[in-house]
Amino acid sequence: xSSRALVFDYDGVLAEVGGESPLPGIIxxxxxxxxxxxxxxxxxxxxxxxxxxVPVADGYxxxxxxxxxIEGMLIYPLKALDKAKSSLLHNLAGTLKTSCxxxxxKKNMMGWTMGLGISWRRCVGKPxxxxxxxxxxxxxxxxLFKYQxxxxxxxxxxASKARGVSFVRRLLGLNWVSYFGDSExxxxxxxxxxxxxxxRNEYNRHMNPGNVVEVxxxxxxxxxxxxx
Numbered sequence: 001x002s003s004r005a006l007v008f009d010y011d012g013v014l015a016e017v018g019g020e021s022p023l024p025g026i027i028x029x030x031x032x033x034x035x036x037x038x039x040x041x042x043x044x045x046x047x048x049x050x051x052x053x054v055p056v057a058d059g060y061x062x063x064x065x066x067x068x069x070i071e072g073m074l075i076y077p078l079k080a081l082d083k084a085k086s087s088l089l090h091n092l093a094g095t096l097k098t099s100c101x102x103x104x105x106k107k108n109m110m111g112w113t114m115g116l117g118i119s120w121r122r123c124v125g126k127p128x129x130x131x132x133x134x135x136x137x138x139x140x141x142x143x144l145f146k147y148q149x150x151x152x153x154x155x156x157x158x159a160s161k162a163r164g165v166s167f168v169r170r171l172l173g174l175n176w177v178s179y180f181g182d183s184e185x186x187x188x189x190x191x192x193x194x195x196x197x198x199x200r201n202e203y204n205r206h207m208n209p210g211n212v213v214e215v216x217x218x219x220x221x222x223x224x225x226x227x228x
Contacts, residue, residue: 002036003172003176004036004174004176005040005174005176006033006040006177006180006227007040007041007178007180007189008040008041009182009183009186010045011043011182012204012217013182013199013220014026017201018102020053022053022054023220026224027056029224030054033224034056034058037227038058039058040061040165040168042189043062043161044106044115045063045106046107046108046115047060047067047069048062059168061165061168063114063115063155064145064159065159065161065163065165066156066157066164068167068168070171070172077157080108080156082156083112085140085141085142086112086113087113088140089113089154089156090105092154093113095133096118096130096133098123098128098130100124100127101118101119101120101122101123101129101130102117103119113156115153115155118151119151120150120151126150133154134154142154143155143159145159145184147185160188161181161185161186162192165193176194178193178195179192179195179196180197180199180220181196181197182199182201182204183207190209190212195213196209196212197212197213197214197223198212198213199214199216201216
């Protein structure tokens, strides 16, 4: 069993930001890499979505670390299993009516709402209903993660990819990890791994993390082939 792992964010790394399907040919490359590495996915997307899109992975850290699927087990932080906050977040999502919004409900594999992603990139300014949801989420003690772009995520409990990666690392006994990320939610993971890789795309031109390997997203397939 390999004690080395490649861990990938999904949006902006294995797929276009906001895209559904992985980049052409990337799944085949990941499958070939499994001979040398554990392949793990760490994303703010729902675990169910990640399993569907990247079925070759050995494990999934979904909903920004609030749900982990590994070796046939589903693992949650206890605070993430708050049904009252789950219902509240689900109801808040229903109040987002502005047509230019892109809203993503992040449900766990049991069907509970654990996260909410809101993008107003196509809007002129920040819509009033987004401001209202943000205020109510703060009042209710939900966890907010703000990006340096018109995008916001809200979770039922404190969410952290770094914590999820660390947990899986201990569980699998990994002694070397390479993490591929592209956004603010990935920055906390980079200092915790041996080989951080920042994937450059059109949405993260404002970011310049230090002490990382950098690769353009359109060069990722070639970069990974060199690891075979």
